[in-house]
Amino acid sequence: MILINFGRRYRLNRNIKILGTIITIVFGLICLFTPYPDCLLASGLSRPIVIAYQSLSRTFWSIIIGWILFLCSIHQGGLVERILSWSIWDPLARLNYSCYLVHSIVVRTMVLSQRMPFYYQAHLVVNNFVSHIFFSYAAAIVVTIFFETPFFIIEKKLLKR
Numbered sequence: 001m002i003l004i005n006f007g008r009r010y011r012l013n014r015n016i017k018i019l020g021t022i023i024t025i026v027f028g029l030i031c032l033f034t035p036y037p038d039c040l041l042a043s044g045l046s047r048p049i050v051i052a053y054q055s056l057s058r059t060f061w062s063i064i065i066g067w068i069l070f071l072c073s074i075h076q077g078g079l080v081e082r083i084l085s086w087s088i089w090d091p092l093a094r095l096n097y098s099c100y101l102v103h104s105i106v107v108r109t110m111v112l113s114q115r116m117p118f119y120y121q122a123h124l125v126v127n128n129f130v131s132h133i134f135f136s137y138a139a140a141i142v143v144t145i146f147f148e149t150p151f152f153i154i155e156k157k158l159l160k161r
Helices: 002-009 014-033 036-040 047-073 079-084 089-112 122-159
Strands: none
16 A cells, blocks of 8 residues: 555655564564474474464465565665565576466376375375476476467567567
């Protein structure tokens, strides 16, 4: 709403920016390290903590990403904004988006083409993970080269960007 009303020229007060950044860092640490005792202790986390974590972690994570995007969009992101604005991320972003689009098709194809039931064993899980990632990115490269890039060039020429 602030960006719509004021545009990218909006300037945050330094204290608000620092307070917002500290709050998002705390939210990030909560999201990352709350389930950690569940891995260490045999008893695990208590039920209220698990319920609170499951219901709030995605909201906290979206607040973190939203704050970073807001700071970068008003050009007050600092080092994070400079790193995220590197041109090396453009082809990788297109490739990752293509991978996101084809990943479910690759996984579904590989799972449905199995002839025997899958029994959980650590090495098989790692093998499936690596093969799903490999084939998803291989398919994403094909999609990016043959579909996305030609349309990107056509759009660039038509809109004169």
